[in-house]
Amino acid sequence: MAYLIFSISLLLIYMGLAQLLHVQFGMLGIPNFGVVGFWGFGMYGVAVFNVQFGWPFLFALVITCLLVAILAYGLGMLILRLEGQAILCATLAFSAIVTLLVITEKWLTFGVVGLGTIQYPVRIGAATEIIYFMLLLLIIGSFQLAINKLHQSRLGRLTIAIRDNEELAASLGKDTFKTKLILFTLTSCLMGMLGGLSAPLNQFLTPNMLVPGVTFAVWIALVLGGKENTFGAMLGVFITFGLFDILVETYLPVSPEYAVMVPNFKLFLYGAVLVAVLVYRPAGILNNRQAHTRWPNADLS
Amino acid sequence: MWLLRDSVFIGVLEASPLILAAMGFTLIYYLNGFINFAYGESITYGAYFAALFNVSFGIGFYWSIVPAALLAGGLSVATYLFLFRPAFKRGVKPTEMIILSIGLSFMLRYGLILIVGAENIYLSEPPVAYFNFLGVGATNLQLIALVLVLVFAFNLYWIIYRTGFGEVIRALANNEQLAMVSGINPHKVSVSVWFIAGVAGGLSGVFSGIFALANPLMGWNVILITIMVCIVAGVGSVRGALVASVVAGILTAAITLVSKPLYAEVILLSAFVFVLWYRGRRLT
Amino acid sequence: MKIRVRNLNKSYHLHPVLALQEAEFGAYELEGLIGPNGAGKSTLMGLLTQRIPPTSGNIWFDIDGHEHNLRTMRVHEVARLGLVKTNQRIQGFESLSIRDSLRLAATAHSQETLRGVLDKNQIDDDIESEIDHYLSLFSFSNPNGYALSGGEKKLLDILRCLVLKPRMLLMDEPTAGLPDDITQQVMRLVVEKARAQQMRVLIVEHDLELIWSFCDYVHFLSDGEMLFQGTPENVKKNRVVAEKYMGV
Numbered sequence: 025m026a027y028l029i030f031s032i033s034l035l036l037i038y039m040g041l042a043q044l045l046h047v048q049f050g051m052l053g054i055p056n057f058g059v060v061g062f063w064g065f066g067m068y069g070v071a072v073f074n075v076q077f078g079w080p081f082l083f084a085l086v087i088t089c090l091l092v093a094i095l096a097y098g099l100g101m102l103i104l105r106l107e108g109q110a111i112l113c114a115t116l117a118f119s120a121i122v123t124l125l126v127i128t129e130k131w132l133t134f135g136v137v138g139l140g141t142i143q144y145p146v147r148i149g150a151a152t153e154i155i156y157f158m159l160l161l162l163i164i165g166s167f168q169l170a171i172n173k174l175h176q177s178r179l180g181r182l183t184i185a186i187r188d189n190e191e192l193a194a195s196l197g198k199d200t201f202k203t204k205l206i207l208f209t210l211t212s213c214l215m216g217m218l219g220g221l222s223a224p225l226n227q228f229l230t231p232n233m234l235v236p237g238v239t240f241a242v243w244i245a246l247v248l249g250g251k252e253n254t255f256g257a258m259l260g261v262f263i264t265f266g267l268f269d270i271l272v273e274t275y276l277p278v279s280p281e282y283a284v285m286v287p288n289f290k291l292f293l294y295g296a297v298l299v300a301v302l303v304y305r306p307a308g309i310l311n312n313r314q315a316h317t318r319w320p321n322a323d324l325s
Numbered sequence: 326m327w328l329l330r331d332s333v334f335i336g337v338l339e340a341s342p343l344i345l346a347a348m349g350f351t352l353i354y355y356l357n358g359f360i361n362f363a364y365g366e367s368i369t370y371g372a373y374f375a376a377l378f379n380v381s382f383g384i385g386f387y388w389s390i391v392p393a394a395l396l397a398g399g400l401s402v403a404t405y406l407f408l409f410r411p412a413f414k415r416g417v418k419p420t421e422m423i424i425l426s427i428g429l430s431f432m433l434r435y436g437l438i439l440i441v442g443a444e445n446i447y448l449s450e451p452p453v454a455y456f457n458f459l460g461v462g463a464t465n466l467q468l469i470a471l472v473l474v475l476v477f478a479f480n481l482y483w484i485i486y487r488t489g490f491g492e493v494i495r496a497l498a499n500n501e502q503l504a505m506v507s508g509i510n511p512h513k514v515s516v517s518v519w520f521i522a523g524v525a526g527g528l529s530g531v532f533s534g535i536f537a538l539a540n541p542l543m544g545w546n547v548i549l550i551t552i553m554v555c556i557v558a559g560v561g562s563v564r565g566a567l568v569a570s571v572v573a574g575i576l577t578a579a580i581t582l583v584s585k586p587l588y589a590e591v592i593l594l595s596a597f598v599f600v601l602w603y604r605g606r607r608l609t
Numbered sequence: 610m611k612i613r614v615r616n617l618n619k620s621y622h623l624h625p626v627l628a629l630q631e632a633e634f635g636a637y638e639l640e641g642l643i644g645p646n647g648a649g650k651s652t653l654m655g656l657l658t659q660r661i662p663p664t665s666g667n668i669w670f671d672i673d674g675h676e677h678n679l680r681t682m683r684v685h686e687v688a689r690l691g692l693v694k695t696n697q698r699i700q701g702f703e704s705l706s707i708r709d710s711l712r713l714a715a716t717a718h719s720q721e722t723l724r725g726v727l728d729k730n731q732i733d734d735d736i737e738s739e740i741d742h743y744l745s746l747f748s749f750s751n752p753n754g755y756a757l758s759g760g761e762k763k764l765l766d767i768l769r770c771l772v773l774k775p776r777m778l779l780m781d782e783p784t785a786g787l788p789d790d791i792t793q794q795v796m797r798l799v800v801e802k803a804r805a806q807q808m809r810v811l812i813v814e815h816d817l818e819l820i821w822s823f824c825d826y827v828h829f830l831s832d833g834e835m836l837f838q839g840t841p842e843n844v845k846k847n848r849v850v851a852e853k854y855m856g857v
Binding site: 291 | 359360408411412417419421427428429430432433434435436439443545553556585587588590595597598599601602606
């Protein structure tokens with residue numbers, strides 16, 4: 025039971041990441057392949073402040089979020105004027121740098137030895153995990169509300185315009201760079217927050233948690249669900265993370281010699297699914313972009 | 326002074342796999358204009374093909390390099406024919422092409438692990454001999470790699486800048502329609518380019534590391550640096566890729582000599598982001 | 610309302626495409642910019658709106674005696690000053706409906722903020738009635754849906770610029786890709802706004818009949834240089850223009 029709650033809590037974290045990536049890529053067209061960098065920085069930041077410095081959890085979380093925001097702002101200043109290919113490579117490089125520094129800076133992170141134990145901010149006996157899960161649920165829920173609101177707002181309309189044709193949006197007097205920078209900083213900071221919130225879930229952190237597979241899982245979810253709305257992305261998380269990390273890895277009776285291969289099989293399948301979706305359905309499985317241009321009858325506002 | 330000398334020699338020695346990989350990568354990048362992450366798998370599979378002939382079939386190390394490189398080239402062509410070309414034709418956008426190539430890269434990498442496992446496979450190479458190479462210790466394997474790189478680089482350079490085939494590639498990269506009108510068969514040229522690139526990647530895989538071994542993650546571990554080197558060098562410049570990879574090798578050696586190898590990677594990657602920014606700033 | 614240009618140069622790979630010693634646009638209500646293909650007309654318009662960075666030179670935008678140096682500005686800042694350009698090639702936001710596209714253009718940037726997301730009312734009545742007005746003037750096949758044909762997209766591009774209420778409107782080949790009757794409608798509207806002193810207009814066009822019938826002043830550009838300027842009558846009579854352009 026406790027393990028199930030742990031798994032679903034982690035599932036929620038991934039959903040949150042997918043929601044935020046939806047804003048970055050689905051709404052603004054920023055291909056952030058450094059999700060694990062922001063998330064991992066947040067996770068290790070909270071862990072280091074909490075365990076090494078002995079700061080209270082909440083304080084550690086706030087400071088960490090601030091640091092991630094500063095990092096994201098700096099990175100955004102450098103790369104958000106560039107074209108998609110360059111942004112993709114630069115964010116990937118950023119996340120690689122974060123992982124490398126976690127390995128090298130042993131004085132802070134204990135490197136490959138691992139860092140722990142991160143306690144839950146509040147302990148209420150056996151109910152701790154459940155309450156923490158509810159808290160995460162609340163956060164993911166409010167993310168969803170906020171994104172819905174964003175979609176219906178003037179700012180949301182501007183993000184779609186930037187995604188579709190940034191140069192044209194700029195020629196209409198829109199400061200596209202500033203808009204991208206603000207939203208990139210905010211959403212990346214929230215990715216860091218989700219990382220910080222994952223720290224007590226994982227309790228004990230090692231650098232091999234910060235693999236590109238994390239970024240990849242979120243991207244798969246987004247690609248599977250289509251970039252037009254968040255529900256697709258969240259369903260994508262259910263299919264990828266839920267199916268593999270929870271159902272197969274935990275509950276399917278797999279003999280031990282094959283069990284070690286399950287994560288590899290998962291990543292193989294992630295790759296295969298990504299290839300299949302991008303070749304046959306570039307807009308995701310849920311969306312039918314053709315339909316929306318062929319029968320343009322609804323005023324979407 | 327010793328630092329400069331040592332890092333130059335060690336850097337040049339150890340840069341050979343990177344030079345090969347970068348030259349191969351930059352060809353595809355130039356011709357098709359997209360960043361092919363699955364190119365890392367050409368590197369990995371090159372090493373594994375060599376292991377197949379060397380370890381499983383018991384063929385000598387040097388002889389197994391030849392079929393391994395050819396097979397790596399074949400794999401590269403296969404990815405082009407069965408995935409990337411159809412995707413181009415479907416009009417998949419550049420950013421989506423990269424995501425596609427990352428997907429393929431994951432598929433190939435973890436498919437490989439499913440078949441052969443994740444452990445290192447050591448090739449039975451001829452006994453390692455150490456030489457004194459201009460005052461720095463070098464193994465016979467490193468020296469062979471260096472010679473091979475020089476031969477390959479020279480040939481590639483000659484092909485690209487001195488032959489009709491090079492002109493054809495340039496024509497195709499600049500304007501496919503125009504090239505086709507002037508009687509160039511884009512299909513044949515593309516297949517050749519992807520083949521040469523794959524061979525270069527395969528060779529890079531065989532000679533990665535001081536000792537010959539194959540590991541499923543080796544391609545992924547170097548692809549980012551390879552991409553970086555090629556972007557810094559400028560799109561499609563084989564010459565630039567050569568220079569940039571040697572510089573990256575020397576820089577890595579220098580930083581490794583004074584601190585840790587991982588810091589070298591951190592610094593190179595950060596430098597990469599700044600170069601991208603600088604380029605972008607100049608454009609706007 | 611004037612754009613002043615001094616020593617404006619643009620070269621691609623050391624190959625000069627535009628070299629203007631001195632020029633002024635916007636002194637008259639409606640001005641035309643003509644010249645053979647490759648004369649640098651579109652380049653000039655790109656330079657004026659800062660979409661294309663010049664190799665050297667300066668551009669000032671004079672608003673009520675107040676000079677703004679456009680060289681130091683970014684594309685969106687130029688647009689906010691009221692210098693706006695319609696596009697020659699079809700441009701659009703494929704995910705935005707016609708109405709949303711116009712709303713986007715009409716909405717002030719001060720409302721497109723994070724705080725603005727919380728506003729209860731995301732619809733501005735003034736903007737809506739203005740959009741309704743424009744949509745009633747032109748017949749889109751589905752005014753509440755998406756721009757479908759190339760013609761509708763081109764028309765939408767022009768309307769987007771009009772709802773921005775520009776001080777000066779640059780039109781890059783407005784007739785290309787537009788059906789004749791729509792062109793007439795658009796031009797009637799543009800001329801009306803120009804005559805009412807709501808904006809100044811500079812038109813790049815190959816359709817010379819349109820230039821002669823609407824423009825008060827015409828600039829003739831050839832090989833990147835301003836060869837002749839004057840009233841349509843003078844330009845028509847000019848020997849250089851006739852030789853270089855009209856093939857007489």
